Amino acid sequence: MIFTTFYKTYNEITLDKNNILRYMKAKDNAPEIQSLLDECIALSKDKLKGKVCYSVFDISFCGDTLDLGFTKTDSKALKTHLENCNKIVLFASTVGIDIDMLVTKYSPLSPSKAFCIGAIGTEAVENVCDRFCDDIVTEYGECAARFSPGYADLPLDMQKEIFSVLDTKKIGLSLSDSLLMTPKKSVTAIIGIKNN
16 A cells, blocks of 8 residues: 655754753753853754654554554554544654764764764754644644654554655665664654544
8 A cells, every 4th residue: 555655844953952951961051061062063053954754644443453544553552642533643753864973973082072962963853853743733733742652552663664654765764673763863753633
């Protein structure tokens, strides 16, 4: 079965310094940490390219099984999460391979910079996901929060089904046999569209 994949690009990515510090688990706001953060943001800013691919599916509930339109699952947590929904948006997002390459470059030179750049990548992909979710709410109305494979009792190996139906290659995203995504700063998730 062929599913239609749609695409969005987010060229301007807003970075929240407080979130980056939280991802770094930085306990204080010392001048040297702020200086490191500013330097790493300057290094990273033009490396971040937000891209999303997504499809929309009708869903149905049949006993303990949830039919997501592209696969079926017995996840109780996802079933509860989507109980007032009749459609889902399945999406994959990434901020590109350049940020991974920057982390690799600085890992032997300055582990602290590499760590900070990694946190910047995490903040960037979260920002892209949030903006995409806002766009979906604007288009479809009230939605359930995004829900990713590996969360609660939703198996991580659902990634295989997700990558089989979304044309992720067009956004430069791939999945290894061990279910690791490349680029690393990438997210897959399901957004429930609530019944109108």
